[in-house]
Amino acid sequence: MRLQEFWSRLEERFGSMRAQSVTRDHVFAALGGRTAVDAIEAGVPVRRVWLAICEEYDIPPKER
Numbered sequence: 001m002r003l004q005e006f007w008s009r010l011e012e013r014f015g016s017m018r019a020q021s022v023t024r025d026h027v028f029a030a031l032g033g034r035t036a037v038d039a040i041e042a043g044v045p046v047r048r049v050w051l052a053i054c055e056e057y058d059i060p061p062k063e064r
Contacts, residue, residue, distance in 0.1 A: 001045075001046045001047040001050055002046065003040070003046055006046045006049070006050055007019070009050065010022065010023065010053070013059065013063070022036065022053065022057070023035060023036040023037050023053075024036075024037050026056070028052045028053070028056060030052040030055060030056070031044060031048075031049060031052050032044075036049050036052070036053060039052075050064070051064065
């Protein structure tokens with residue numbers, strides 16, 4: 001998954017403002033206690049970050 005696709009999916013699912021909040025404010029245990037943005041900056045694959053968000057927010061498997 002490319003970073004551009006990641007942001008597009010987030011905005012489609014959560015809307016622009018909430019997508020920013022989800023990625024910058026929410027700390028994910030599955031990402032080592034980091035936010036999504038911090039995890040991506042630390043080199044965690046974008047796909048893994050996306051799947052952590054999907055798990056946390058109960059996004060249906062067909063939308064992952």
